[in-house]
Amino acid sequence: MSDSCETPETSHDDHRLNGCGTHSAVARSPAASVPRLLSVKKRKIVLHFDLNNTVLVSDAVTKQGTVAALEYFLSTVTWGRMAKGKWEWRCETPSLLPPCEGATTYYSHFGRVASFTTVGPGKRFRKVLEEHLELLQWPSHLEPDKELCVRGEDGKLYHWILPSFFQLLQDLASQGLEFSIVFRTFGTDLPRVLMVVKRALEQGTHPLFPDLPALKLSVNATAGRIRCSTKGAVLTRGEERVSSREGERSLYQYMSSSQGLGGFQDHFDWWARNTYSILGGKPLWIDPFDSTVQHIFIDDNIRQNDEDTIVHPKVFLDPEGSQTRTASTSELYDLCLIQNDLLRAISDPTYFTQRIHICMENYERNLQQGLS
8 A cells, every 4th residue: 555645734723721712723933923922921931841852862761872762763753554464654754643544653553673764664764864863963073072972873973962952942041031941751861961951051061052151041950759649749859849739739839930940750650550641641730821831841752642642731720729630632732742853853953942932822822812
């Protein structure tokens, strides 16, 4: 069977959040009308960033280097289906969303496959891998930095942290936006990431972004933890401790008051215990009535299938209330949830900035329609 399916756009419209009305997906350009931009600028944005295959193209837990991590990602965004006992591809290019009804990703059907594009069935995507590895390479005219670059399995030097992440920090600061960054990972890379980012922001050690210290962004290098159970969630960092037993509003307020950059290791075992579904995902507290703060989560494993997604959105039912409900991923897609497109995050330095502006515009529209 031929690859006859069209690849869809990743933006969605007709989202509804807590009865506040619908909104349409905006264009990919971060441009906005002056009145709306002024309104958006008054709002603080708290950006919850996954690490592996979002900011980093590697994984310390699975011991995947740059090449293996990118091959794994490709297996999660290439689509096909079984027909007469054989796998048939239904896409020519990678995409976050299924190209047609009935299509599933290769990873979803077969699991992790070593050397997916080299000796595996994904050979047709080998060129995509090679193009993006080339874009990831540490510039040859720069001295290698033992913290900012990493040697891949092929012996080449690559960026450890995506340049598009540092570009985002510069973009948001230059646009006069108040923001904070909260790294959220199941993995073990967090302490090292915090240390390297702190050095780049305070000492200007990144040769491509030497002016980062001018942003005056603080970094809390103490890695926190979030642990979940049937009794609720507990957040700890150093001497700080916040629990949902005190009301989920307290956790929302804690995250909303975050400054600079910091991070937490989320509870992988809880996600596994809940069969990798939305109910065991990384908790994200959202107040759809709050015009002063917007929370946005960026993760490559956010999927519009609540049986197989990584963030658990907990939406407050009332202004200043303590009761929450679980919102579906599709309800918050491109509003408070961004499914990371790692290929675009590698190839487009302004990718994160563009996607966050889409969410900000959609959130503003949601608030305005709720008021009206």
